[in-house]
Amino acid sequence: MTNADTLGALLLENERTRPTKPAIREKDLGIWRTYDWAEYTQNVRDFAMGLAKRGFGAGDKLCVAGNNRPRLYWAELAAISLGGTAVPVYQDAIATELQYVLNNADVKVIVAEDQEQVDKVLSLRDGLTGLEYLVYDDSRGMAELEDDAAVLSFEEVQADGVEYGRANPTAFADAVAKVKSTDIALMAYTSGTTGNPKGVMLSHGNMVRTCRTFLENEDVRESDDLFSYLPLAWVGEAIYSTTVSLMSGCSCNCPEGPETFRRDGRELGATGFVAAPRSLEMVLSEIQVKANDASGIKRWVFNTFRDVAVDIENRKAEGLPISLGAKLKRAIGEILVYGPIRDQYAFRRARWVYVGGAPLGPDSFRFFRAMGINLKQVYGSTEVSGLVTLQSDEMASPDHVGKPCPGIEVRIDDNGEVLIKSEGVFQGSLKMAGSALATLGSWKAPDS
Secondary structure, X not given: OOOOOOXXXXXXXXXXXXOOOEEXXXXXXXXXXXXXXXXXXXXXXXHHHHHHHOOOOOOOEEEEEXXXXXXXXXXXXXXXXXXOEEEEEOOOOOHHHHHHHHHHOOOOXXXXXXXXXXXXXXXOHHHXXXXXXXXXXXXXXXXXXXXXXXXXXXXXXXXXXXXXHHHOOOHHHHHHHHOOOOOEEEEEEOOOOOOOOOEEEEEHHHHHHHHHHXXXXXXXXXXXEEEOOOOOOOHHHHHHHHHHHHHHOOEEEEXXXXXXXXXXXXXXXXXXXXXXXXXXXXXXXHHHXXXXXXXXXXXXXXXXXXXXXXXXXXXXXXXXXXXXXXXXXXXXXXHXXXXXXXXXXXXXXXXXXXXXXXXXXXXXXXXXXXXXXXXXXXXXXXXXXXOOEEOOHHHOOOOOOOEEOOOOEEEEOOOOOEEEEOOOOOOOEOOEOXXXXXXXXHHOOOOO
8 A cells, every 4th residue: 555645646656656557437428438547647647737837726726517527537636736626516516506615615717527517607607706717528519618718628728738748847746746645635515404515625634544544444456446426526436436546556437427327337347336325225126126027937036035135144143043045045046136136236246335425224235235245334424534434344234334443533422422533534614714623622633
């Protein structure tokens, strides 16, 4: 595991040590496109230099809006490598929500995936106080904006970056070297259910040290393929896809779109990913509907072997012995039911699948475990970089969220509040001096 303590330094280390190893893939027009670490880093470098040529630097904010696309990841890392901060937003955010975040964060540059996101931003242009220019990824529908000097294509910025880089060959590496682990890398906005969203400031050190803790407690390999489909604005995507990939050298894989998620996941066969409870509930609902609509014999086979597997899972959880007959039925079920389900729903190669963000019902949890999927729970929050507790393979259960990871301490105060000491504890909320950190008091880890 690397000792680099900033995201830009991790990127350059991957370029140096594993240049031809696949770093990220995207499904586009039905075809998987692979970028190795050398290509990944060069794309980041070119975009970063294009930003630098236009005056973007330390302390500036760059927003990305859209689905999981390599260029949006590159844009985030370009800004972060220059000492700036990435401010991802939810792609389905309404205009008023988006305007608040962009102005609160003083966003200077927005990188939008497509025409839908561009039109949303342009409808707010007059009310965006700090915005200097907008960059788009997908050029479809952008012809009428060619004469707008404040709207640029991703290719234009990168082309300028290539020119700037030739004239300043060490500029990117010099910028990365100036970034400190205490600098703010990510601004993750909370949902704002009790008021306006709050910009949670996470430093390079928060993200790198949290990810290091995860890697010390989970079997993540350089050869792994992660499925990157969760919203870019969610802290879990930043930690469990971007930072895990940078630190381990494994590959991120972006589906073509939400509607092709299951098909693309099945083609890929991810070895690990983090899932939202709602996604798993939808998968379970579809499985049950298909089983109910099947012919009588197929329905009987599914119900019979499902019950066998669930019963075995329950007995394991209670520490009870498993009979030889049940083991034989389980082996037959693996051929007829469990293996086909894992293959059909993208779990064919998955060694670990974490569910987090909200509780998953116990029956649903046990069903997936019974199907041979190593489903486990993770607990964290945006303010602690997304990680407090993990379940090991041996203690996976719907009844708890596991033990605090080594180096993380948890206690309950007299008012029933959960207090957490961790190197992932955020640097505070933007423009809210003395906010949540005052509550944590001495429980804030040194230099976190």
